[in-house]
Amino acid sequence: MNDPTLVLRRARLDDVPFLARIDLAVDAEDVDDPDEPLYFKDWGEADFAAHRAKIAGFVTDADKTAWVCEDTAAGNLVGMILSRCHDSMRLAPAIARYLKLLIDEGVVPADEPFCEVFQLWVDPTVRRRGLASALKQVIEDDARACGGRFIYTHTRETNPHVVTLNLKLGYTVIRTGALWDDIARVSLIKSL
Numbered sequence: 001m002n003d004p005t006l007v008l009r010r011a012r013l014d015d016v017p018f019l020a021r022i023d024l025a026v027d028a029e030d031v032d033d034p035d036e037p038l039y040f041k042d043w044g045e046a047d048f049a050a051h052r053a054k055i056a057g058f059v060t061d062a063d064k065t066a067w068v069c070e071d072t073a074a075g076n077l078v079g080m081i082l083s084r085c086h087d088s089m090r091l092a093p094a095i096a097r098y099l100k101l102l103i104d105e106g107v108v109p110a111d112e113p114f115c116e117v118f119q120l121w122v123d124p125t126v127r128r129r130g131l132a133s134a135l136k137q138v139i140e141d142d143a144r145a146c147g148g149r150f151i152y153t154h155t156r157e158t159n160p161h162v163v164t165l166n167l168k169l170g171y172t173v174i175r176t177g178a179l180w181d182d183i184a185r186v187s188l189i190k191s192l
């Protein structure tokens with residue numbers, strides 16, 4: 001990434017509405033089957049507020065990380081990444097459902113601290129300029145600061161470009177298949 005107008009910085013609380021909006025937009029965009037229900041389809045204002053509070057945690061909590069990319073020329077945000085650190089796969093409570101599978105199958109070290117990429121997005125107008133790669137690289141330092149020994153991420157099998165992106169950054173595919181629903185996902189890790 002060598003455009004000086006695009007600057008990575010830690011997200012602030014006033015970025016939370018942007019982060020929350022993008023988090024849902026990426027999940028909506030990820031759905032390729034028109035019959036697949038969106039989990040926030042029937043949400044009311046209280047649900048959206050709870051979601052914003054959860055996303056704010058990525059800005060405020062010591063074990064979470066949020067970075068944005070600011071287009072300083074245009075004055076808007078054009079990229080974001082959210083990640084969270086865990087003491088171990090075994091102790092990652094919110095995600096235990098799908099991580100349990102990985103532990104049971106022995107494809108991940110179950111008792112090492114690790115960091116999980118929660119969301120990643122780059123604005124279509126600035127894609128293929130290395131922005132996602134740069135965002136993923138900055139969270140590696142955060143992951144190390146949390147004592148993380150590796151980073152975990154997954155994507156739908158229908159997103160081979162995301163797999164390529166991760167492979168270029170040194171990630172390894174550890175598993176392909178359904179995790180918590182019937183959608184095939186590719187799981188990858190990078191040792192730190």
Ligand SMILES: CC(C)(COP(=O)(O)OP(=O)(O)OC[C@H]1O[C@@H](n2cnc3c(N)ncnc32)[C@H](O)[C@@H]1OP(=O)(O)O)[C@@H](O)C(=O)NCCC(=O)NCCS
Nearest residue numbers: 026120121122127128129130131132133155161162164165
């Ligand atoms: C996936 C995404 C984050 C990539 O962002 P980006 O800034 O364009 O990625 P980078 O420029 O760092 O790409 C690095 C490499 O990944 C691969 N890659 C990335 N996007 C690609 C695409 N659309 N097609 C093919 N290869 C792609 C390429 O090998 C690329 O290197 P190259 O441009 O030198 O060929 C972006 O397309 C996006 O926000 N998509 C929608 C949200 C999403 O899918 N998020 C990931 C959820 S798991």
